[in-house]
Every structure is written in C-alpha cells, then in structure tokens.
Amino acid sequence: MENNSITIIGGNIAGLSTAINLAEREIPLNCQIYEAMSGPWDKPCGGGFGIGWGDMLKTKYNLKIPLKFSKTLILASKFNRIELPVPLYTTSRKILQRELFNYITDKDLIKIHLNSRLNFKKNFQKFTDINVVATGINGFSRQALNKRFRELGTFKYKIVENPAESFTSTIFYMIPEIKGYAWFFPSPNGKIDIGIGSLLNSIDLDKEFHKFLIWLKKVYGIIIKRDLNLITWGIPIPISKPGKIFRIVNKKMFVGVGDAIELADPATAAGIEPAWYSGEILSSAIQSQSKIDIKKYHSDLLKFLVENNYSSNVQQIIASITRNPQIFHLIFTLLPNYFIKHLLKTQ
Ligand SMILES: Cc1cc2nc3c(=O)[nH]c(=O)nc-3n(C[C@H](O)[C@H](O)[C@H](O)COP(=O)(O)OP(=O)(O)OC[C@H]3O[C@@H](n4cnc5c(N)ncnc54)[C@H](O)[C@@H]3O)c2cc1C
Known part of the structure; x- marks a missing residue:
C-alpha cells in the first residue's frame, strides 16, 4: 500500500x-x-430496502440490478395482522456488489484488490493515514475500532424457491416471546428470503419458525417445506445511535462505516441503506489524504440517523412491539385495525 493514501478495508x-x-x-x-x-458474494441478507434508494441506484449509477417490488408490508402475529401500503424492493446482494464493482472498475475510479483479507495486527505497517473500516460485524472491526459489539441478535434464514410467485407482500411476523420476528421476503428471480431472528440466546428458533410456517399456510396458503436447514448469522440489532466510530492507533486513523459501527436499523435490522449513507457522509468529511473532519462525520451521521432511519413511526413501533409484550398485546389484541393503521401510517 502506498503511504499517504486512503485505505478502505471491506468492499x-x-x-x-x-x-x-x-x-x-x-x-x-x-x-x-x-x-x-x-469476488462478489451472497452476503447473508434479505436484500430489502426502500424504493427511493433502489431507484437512485438505477437512475444515478445506472446499475443493472434485479429489483423485486413488494407492494405491501404485513405486520402480523398469531393474534392479528395489518397490511400497510409500505413498498419495498429486494435484490440479490451478490449482483448488487458486482454492479458496484463494475461501476468502480469501468470508470477506473479506484483500485479494488480482491482476495485480500487484511489482518489488523499482521498488516498494521501497511495501513495508511486514514483507514476506512468497512468490514461489517467481524473480528477486524472489533480490533480496529476496539469495539465490543453489543447485544448480538441471532438470525436464521434461507433463500429458497418462492412457492407463491403472485404473492407480493413482505411479512414481519412478530414473536415478542423471543424478542424477535420471523419474516417472508419475496426476492428477485423467483426466490424468497425466509427466516427468524431473536435477541435472546438459547431460544429454540426452529420451533418458533415451524409455528410461523404453519401460520403462513393457514393464513395465506403458502406452503414451505419444514426442513430448510436454515443458516445462522449474528447481527447487532438494537442500536439507536452509533457507538465508537473511530480510533487512532500509532497516528493512523481507523474510522468505521456500516455494520462495523452497528448501523443496522433497531427495528428491522435493515442495514444496507445506513451502510451506504454512512459511506457517503464519511466521504464528505474527508478533506484530503490525511485529513478528516471526524466531528462533522459524527454529527452528520447522527443527523442522518435521526432524520431518516430512527424517526420513522413504523420502525419505532416494530421495535417496541417486538421487545415489549405489554405494548404488543395492546396493539395486536385490543386496538381495532383501523386505529393501528392510522398509528402506523407515516413512514
Ligand atoms: C440474516 C440477515 C438479513 C438481513 N437482511 C437485511 C435486509 O433485508 N435489508 C437490509 O437493509 N439489511 C439487512 N441485513 C443487514 C445488512 O446485511 C448489513 O447491514 C449490510 O450488509 C452492512 O453492509 P457493510 O458493507 O457495512 O458490511 P458487509 O456487507 O458485512 O460487508 C463487509 C465486507 O468486508 C469484507 N471483509 C471482512 N473482513 C475483511 C478483512 N479483514 N479484510 C478485507 N475485507 C474484509 C467482507 O468480505 C465483506 O464483503 C441483514 C443481515 C442479516 C444477517
């Protein structure tokens, strides 16, 4: 690595x-x-995001990514279900990453070194004045930013053939007993992303997932085979603002973006858009190869989180009802549907 350059770890x-x-x-x-x-890989992820961001990628960057459109968001539980007009897109993470790689290489913007897993200690002498830690939730981020990821949630999921192509809704099935939810995400190319997540340890997620499959069949007639061999993954979910975002080691700056600084949404674990926007916000705080306005990065990031992600009623309410059984029972058993819809209307 050349000295006095900016190094981005994690592509x-x-x-x-x-x-x-x-x-x-x-x-x-x-x-x-x-x-x-x-090369591009299928990072464990539902690949779901808002249509504004998806359209921006297509129009501004002309990316050729398949986008599966989901018209409605269904919030449900064993008691009740609400259909909300909240549109979403889903895409393939592998194709999205490939298209972003292509955009960078076609325009000859920046050199991408593949097959290059950096080790924080062993490769330390190679790091430059400013190093962007974009390595997600892993050991490198932990070491570089001296972080202890808080409250890791466990997710189990699988991408499988969609048995109900004409069904175009995204489902969050709340299970407050496990402080979590199961989900059904229609994905591009005739697939679905289906899974379950919990904030609790030692919970039999497979048992709860099975109940969700029974519910899916009963309510929507969607039949998913039980034995899916779900893939397990961890993610820090309940973060309301970024924790530690940078660290200076031997005069070298390590500054985090995306999952490395726990930017996943507190309600839905959605982290794609916060990851993208943290990169955008960081780039505008970099003044030169060796100068970064870290205060600006921090305050702009907080502003973004408050204005765009964390102030949404839908997200706050999903977060509350998955975590708090009292609120859950109030919303899903006592309140009439029209009132709930009114409550959740703003996005
Ligand atoms: C099961 C599951 C479902 C999810 N569903 C959604 C969803 O539907 N919508 C949504 O918005 N978010 C979702 N998320 C969250 C989303 O996947 C993340 O928030 C997002 O991927 C964060 O992007 P990132 O670039 O920060 O990190 P990552 O996507 O994790 O990328 C980190 C990159 O760094 C590379 N890397 C790691 N270590 C090194 C190293 N030492 N040297 C070099 N490179 C390294 C990795 O190979 C990887 O490519 C989900 C997460 C999970 C676990």
Whole structure:
C-alpha cells in the first residue's frame, strides 16, 4: 500500500459507497479497496430496502440490478395482522456488489484488490493515514475500532424457491416471546428470503419458525417445506445511535462505516441503506489524504440517523412491539385495525 493514501478495508455496501462518493468529490485522492472475498458474494441478507434508494441506484449509477417490488408490508402475529401500503424492493446482494464493482472498475475510479483479507495486527505497517473500516460485524472491526459489539441478535434464514410467485407482500411476523420476528421476503428471480431472528440466546428458533410456517399456510396458503436447514448469522440489532466510530492507533486513523459501527436499523435490522449513507457522509468529511473532519462525520451521521432511519413511526413501533409484550398485546389484541393503521401510517 502506498503511504499517504486512503485505505478502505471491506468492499461491500459501506466500503464501495465510501469509494464511489469519494471519487465523485473529485478531490485528488489515492484510494484503494481491499476485499477479503475473491469476488462478489451472497452476503447473508434479505436484500430489502426502500424504493427511493433502489431507484437512485438505477437512475444515478445506472446499475443493472434485479429489483423485486413488494407492494405491501404485513405486520402480523398469531393474534392479528395489518397490511400497510409500505413498498419495498429486494435484490440479490451478490449482483448488487458486482454492479458496484463494475461501476468502480469501468470508470477506473479506484483500485479494488480482491482476495485480500487484511489482518489488523499482521498488516498494521501497511495501513495508511486514514483507514476506512468497512468490514461489517467481524473480528477486524472489533480490533480496529476496539469495539465490543453489543447485544448480538441471532438470525436464521434461507433463500429458497418462492412457492407463491403472485404473492407480493413482505411479512414481519412478530414473536415478542423471543424478542424477535420471523419474516417472508419475496426476492428477485423467483426466490424468497425466509427466516427468524431473536435477541435472546438459547431460544429454540426452529420451533418458533415451524409455528410461523404453519401460520403462513393457514393464513395465506403458502406452503414451505419444514426442513430448510436454515443458516445462522449474528447481527447487532438494537442500536439507536452509533457507538465508537473511530480510533487512532500509532497516528493512523481507523474510522468505521456500516455494520462495523452497528448501523443496522433497531427495528428491522435493515442495514444496507445506513451502510451506504454512512459511506457517503464519511466521504464528505474527508478533506484530503490525511485529513478528516471526524466531528462533522459524527454529527452528520447522527443527523442522518435521526432524520431518516430512527424517526420513522413504523420502525419505532416494530421495535417496541417486538421487545415489549405489554405494548404488543395492546396493539395486536385490543386496538381495532383501523386505529393501528392510522398509528402506523407515516413512514
Ligand atoms: C440474516 C440477515 C438479513 C438481513 N437482511 C437485511 C435486509 O433485508 N435489508 C437490509 O437493509 N439489511 C439487512 N441485513 C443487514 C445488512 O446485511 C448489513 O447491514 C449490510 O450488509 C452492512 O453492509 P457493510 O458493507 O457495512 O458490511 P458487509 O456487507 O458485512 O460487508 C463487509 C465486507 O468486508 C469484507 N471483509 C471482512 N473482513 C475483511 C478483512 N479483514 N479484510 C478485507 N475485507 C474484509 C467482507 O468480505 C465483506 O464483503 C441483514 C443481515 C442479516 C444477517
């Protein structure tokens, strides 16, 4: 690595956003990305996000990503269900990453080194004045930012053939007993992403998931085979503001973006958009190869989280009802549907 350049460790949403947004600023920068994998990969993820962001990727960057449109968001439980007109897109993470790689390489913006898993200690002498930690929730982020990820949730999920192509809703099935929910996400190419997540340890997620499958069949006639061999993954969910976002080690700055600083949404665990926007916000705080306005990054990030992610009624309410059985019972058993719809109307 050349000295006096910016190093981005992790070439996925957050890292690639930082790179693209830095390149757009047209300040003379020598910047390189190091990605552990040998190419685009299917990062465990539902791949769901708001239509505004999806449309922006298509129009501004002309990315060729398949977008599956879901018209309604269904919040449900064993007691009740509410259909909300909240549209969402879902895409393939592998294709999204590939398209972002292509955008960067076609325009010759920044060099991407694949197959380059950096080790914080062993590769330390190679790091530059400013290092962007975009490595997600993993050991590198933990070491570089000296973080202890708080309250890890457990997720189990699988992407499988969609048995109900004509069904175009996204379902969150709340299970307050496990402080979590099961989900059904229609995905592109005739697939669905289906799974279950909980904030509690030692919970029999498979048992709860099975109940969800029975409910899906009973209510929507959707039949999913029980033995799916779900994949397990951890994610820090309940974060209301970013914790530690940077660290200076031996005069080298390590600054985090995306999952590395726990930016997943507190209600739905959605982290794609926060990962992208944290990269954009960070890039505008970088003044030169060796100068970064960290206060600006921090305050702009907080502003973004408050204005865009964390102030949404829908997200706050989902967060409350998954965590708090009293609120849950009030909303799902006592209140009439029309009132709930009114409550959840704003997005
Ligand atoms: C089961 C599940 C479902 C989810 N569903 C959704 C959803 O539907 N919608 C949504 O918005 N969010 C969802 N999320 C969250 C979303 O996946 C993350 O918030 C998002 O991927 C964060 O992007 P990132 O770029 O910060 O990190 P990541 O996507 O984790 O990327 C980190 C990159 O760094 C690379 N890397 C790691 N270590 C090194 C190293 N030492 N050297 C070099 N490279 C390294 C990795 O290979 C990887 O490519 C889900 C998460 C899970 C677990």
